Amino acid sequence: MPLRLTVKDIAFFERPVTFARPFRFGAVVINATPQAFVRVEIEVEGKGRATGASAEFLVAKWFDKRPHLSPEETVTELRRSLLIARELYLAHSGFETAFGLHAACIGAQIEACAREDIPPLAAAYGPAEIDKAILDALLRCTGTNFLDGMAANIADVDARLSRDLADGDVSQFLAKTRRLERVAIRHTVGMDDKVKGEGGVADRHENAGARYFKLKLNGDPEHDAERLTWIGRELATLPYDYRVTLDANEQYADLAALGALVDRLDREAALRPIAANLLYIEQPMPRDITRQAPLGALARRDFIVDEADDSYDAFPMARALGYRGISSKSCKGIYKSVINAARAAKWSAGGENCFIAGEDLTCQAGLAVQQDLALGALIGVTHAERNGHHYVDGFGETPAAEADAFLAAHPDLYVRAGGKVRLAIHDGDLLTGSLTTPGFATSVHPDWSTMQPLAQATPRISLEKAV
Numbered sequence: 001m002p003l004r005l006t007v008k009d010i011a012f013f014e015r016p017v018t019f020a021r022p023f024r025f026g027a028v029v030i031n032a033t034p035q036a037f038v039r040v041e042i043e044v045e046g047k048g049r050a051t052g053a054s055a056e057f058l059v060a061k062w063f064d065k066r067p068h069l070s071p072e073e074t075v076t077e078l079r080r081s082l083l084i085a086r087e088l089y090l091a092h093s094g095f096e097t098a099f100g101l102h103a104a105c106i107g108a109q110i111e112a113c114a115r116e117d118i119p120p121l122a123a124a125y126g127p128a129e130i131d132k133a134i135l136d137a138l139l140r141c142t143g144t145n146f147l148d149g150m151a152a153n154i155a156d157v158d159a160r161l162s163r164d165l166a167d168g169d170v171s172q173f174l175a176k177t178r179r180l181e182r183v184a185i186r187h188t189v190g191m192d193d194k195v196k197g198e199g200g201v202a203d204r205h206e207n208a209g210a211r212y213f214k215l216k217l218n219g220d221p222e223h224d225a226e227r228l229t230w231i232g233r234e235l236a237t238l239p240y241d242y243r244v245t246l247d248a249n250e251q252y253a254d255l256a257a258l259g260a261l262v263d264r265l266d267r268e269a270a271l272r273p274i275a276a277n278l279l280y281i282e283q284p285m286p287r288d289i290t291r292q293a294p295l296g297a298l299a300r301r302d303f304i305v306d307e308a309d310d311s312y313d314a315f316p317m318a319r320a321l322g323y324r325g326i327s328s329k330s331c332k333g334i335y336k337s338v339i340n341a342a343r344a345a346k347w348s349a350g351g352e353n354c355f356i357a358g359e360d361l362t363c364q365a366g367l368a369v370q371q372d373l374a375l376g377a378l379i380g381v382t383h384a385e386r387n388g389h390h391y392v393d394g395f396g397e398t399p400a401a402e403a404d405a406f407l408a409a410h411p412d413l414y415v416r417a418g419g420k421v422r423l424a425i426h427d428g429d430l431l432t433g434s435l436t437t438p439g440f441a442t443s444v445h446p447d448w449s450t451m452q453p454l455a456q457a458t459p460r461i462s463l464e465k466a467v
Contacts, residue, residue: 002043002097002156003045003047003097003142003154003156003192004044004045004090004095004097004100004454005042005043005044005045005095005096005097005098005114005134005137005138006042006043006045006093006095006096007040007041007042007089007090007092007101007134008020008041008042008049009039009040009041009090010038010039010040010086010089010090010130010133010458011038011040011126011448011453012036012037012038012039012041012055012079012082012086012453013036013037013039013075013448013451013453013454014032014034014035014036014037014042014058014085014451014452014453014454014455015035015037015395015397015398015450015451015452016032016034016035016397017032017033017035017036017037017392017397018032018362018392018394018396018397019030019031019032019033020318020391021391022188022190022247022388023194023362023387023391024190024216024223025191025216025247025249026061026065026218026248026249026250026251027061027065028061028062028064028071028200028390029192030060030362031058033058033060033075033362033366034057034058034075034131034429034455035055035057035058035368036055036058036078036079036082036186036383036454037052037053037054037055037363037367037427037447037448037451038053038082038129038132038133038447039051039052039056039133039445040052040053040130040133040134040135040137040186041334042134042137042138042140042141044141044228044241045095046140046142046421047141047142047231049141050137050138050140050141050213051137051140051445052132052133052135052136052137052138052139052140052353052439052440053128053132053133053136053367053372053442053445053446053448054129054136054365054367054368055129055366055367055368055371056125056128056129056130056330056331056361056368057331057361057362057363057364058075058078058079059075059078059196059361059362060072060075060239061074062074062249062307062361063077063078063119063121063122063125064077064118064119064121064122065250065286065307065415071387073392073460074384076457076458076460077116077122077460078120078122078125079313079454079455079457080113080116080155080457080460081109081111081113081118081122081123081124082124082125082126082129082130083454083457084109084112084113084116084123084124084126085105085109085126085127085129085240085304086126086130087275088105088108088109089101089105089127089130089134090397092104092105092172092271097133097154097155097159098131098134098154098155098156099157099192099335100156101134101223101378102193102333102452103160103161105127106124106127106289107163109123109124109126110123110124110349113443116118116459116460117460118207118460119310120236120310120311121287121293121307121309121332124292124310124332124333125332125375127233127333128330128331128332128333128334129331130140131271131332131333131334131335132371132440134156135143135149135155135334135440136371136439136440136442138154138155139154139438139440140438140439140440141175142154142158142182143438143439143459144438145434145435145436145437145439146238146371146374146378146436146439146440146441147177147179147222147374147377147378147434147435147436147442148185148422150338150378151174151175151378151397152174152175152176153170153171153174153175155335156168156215157170157171157174157335157338157339158171159339160392161312161335161339162312162339162343162376163313164343165339165342165343165346170338170339170342171347172305173338173341173342173346174219174338174342177378177379177380178254179377179378179432179436180376180380180381180382180430180432181182181432181433182376182426182429182430182431183206183358183373183376183381183382183383183384183430183434184210184211184309184383184384184429184430185212185383185384185385185386185425185429185430186210186211186212186213186214186245186358186383186385186386187201187207187208187210187212187213187214187387187390188214188216188360188385188386188387188390188391189201189213189214189215189231190214190216190391191216191218191395192207193411194206195227195230195231195234195446196230197245198235199211201231201234201235201449202234202235202237202238208389208425208428209425210242210244210396210425210428211240211241211242211383211428211440212242212243212244212383212428213218213231213235213243213244213245214244214245214246214247214282214359214385215231215244215245215246215247215274216247216248216249216253216263217246217247217248217249217251217284218248218251219248219251219252219253219257221257221260221261221264222285223266224261225261225265225268225271226339228246228265228271229270229271230272231267232270232271232272232273232274232341235273235277236273237450241277242277242279243277243279243286243383244274244277244278244279244465245278245279245280245281245282245385246274246281246282247281247282247283247306247356247359247456248281248282248284248285249283249306250283250284250286250287250305250307251284252284252285253285253286253289254285254379255285255293255295255296255298258284258285258298259298262298263360265278265301267378269367278301279302280301280302280303280304280324280357280361281301281302281303281304282303282305282306282327282357283304283305283306283307283308283327284303287305287307287308287310290295290305290308291308291317291321292317292322293321294320294321294322294432295321295322295323298322299322299323299324302325303322303323303324303325303354303357304318304323304324304325304326304327304357305318305323305325305326305327306326306327306329306359309326309332309340311328311335312336314326314343315340315343316343319347319354319465323398324352324353324354325355325356325357326340326344326346326351326353326357326361326370327356327358327359328333328340328341328356328357328358328375328376328379329360329361329372330363330368330371330372331361331374334375335355335373335377338378338379340356340404341356341379341380342371346354356379356380356381356448357381357384358372358376358379358383358384358385359384359385360384360387360388361445362387362388362391362392363386363388364388364390364392364395364443365388365395365396365398365403365406365414365422365423366394366395366402366403366406366419366442366446367396367442367445367446368388369384369386369388369389369440370410370413370435370441371424371440371441371442372384373430373432373435373441374435374440374441375434376431377435386423386430388423389423389425393420394418394420394421394422395420395421395422398446398448399450400421401447401448402444402446403420403421404421404449406421406442407421409434409437409442409444410434410435410442410443410444412424412431412433412434412435413430413431413434413435428446433439
């Protein structure tokens with residue numbers, strides 16, 4: 001019989017994080033951002049109570065890039081998403097499976113957020129963070145680690161939110177999962193990051209020995225081609241093979257502009273170091289245009305969606321338009337990642353080349369990076385963008401005692417260097433061995449007493465209602 005639970009309490013906290021360098025992606029530059037923390041208490045039917053936790057940055061201008069909103073307003077949307085989800089989850093007083101509770105709340109969450117003019121991608125943030133904390137508590141209560149628990153489908157994930165799959169597709173996919181012992185990092189090269197020489201993309205002290213690179217684009221084919229030429233020259237000096245992905249963060253206005261870049265990748269010798277090693281291009285066009293623009297001949301290259309992944313139907317929609325992959329990010333929902341990985345496995349078994357990719361919206365050291373890493377290691381993501389260690393100095397403003405606790409509990413994932421506890425990267429890889437502790441990939445919870453409560457977030461009236 002599936003394990004059922006009820007949520008007794010949900011608390012939110014936040015902590016400021018200052019970046020060690022500016023991170024520019026799309027049209028936004030981030031120098032600092034709050035990190036949100038979720039603490040839940042659940043009661044598992046017949047087994048007692050347990051506490052779980054999760055963490056994620058409150059990143060401005062990614063979940064909602066609409067130009068009339070300030071960066072602060074988009075962060076407020078994420079806080080509102082958390083608060084709205086809290087009300088919905090606590091309203092279910094009966095016992096339900098972990099996934100059943102998510103499935104019961106996600107539709108109402110999207111609708112409630114829409115009434116406040118919060119788009120679906122931001123609306124999903126609240127449930128995503130609460131779901132991670134609930135799963136952590138469930139696994140702790142049963143003394144089970146994440147990889148084994150999910151393989152046994154401890155959350156009772158089924159196909160009720162994905163009409164193209166059967167329940168058996170999901171359970172059979174999970175049953176076949178095996179933990180990846182190593183996951184390669186994909187080093188992010190932001191638009192403001194140095195390219196050449198010391199501190200540049202080929203500098204081992206900068207890229208931590210990465211064999212995979214994620215290169216940001218700005219949406220101008222001429223500018224991007226020139227910058228990719230410079231980056232390609234630097235990467236060609238590496239003494240080992242490498243692979244790259246390109247990420248436009250919705251900056252290409254239309255298929256014509258995108259086609260201009262792809263044509264140059266196909267024919268220009270100066271771009272060969274990039275083109276010959278290109279795995280895929282990520283979310284080139286705005287999410288609304290993506291849904292209306294089949295890739296056509298451009299699908300000769302592999303493309304994935306990320307920001308357009310705002311519903312359980314997003315991957316089938318993208319596949320029909322010529323996209324071959326979709327991103328996994330725990331901030332978009334762990335269950336959606338599992339469903340999409342099951343889809344990719346099923347479609348690929350039928351002869352297609354479909355895949356799920358690991359992307360990282362600056363997962364900070366500690367809970368966030370460990371839970372996202374474990375999710376990828378479960379669903380077969382062999383290399384994942386990892387940029388929290390690159391843009392934040394170790395654990396950032398996390399109290400030293402808390403960082404030391406994570407180091408002691410997960411010595412394969414962290415190392416003390418330069419007076420700070422930092423992510424430990426082994427020949428370009430992260431190790432997953434210590435993630436097999438009971439709970440969701442962590443034996444340590446943060447020091448709640450050192451945080452502030454989540455900042456107040458005033459509801460915003462939708463533009464429709466304002467008119």
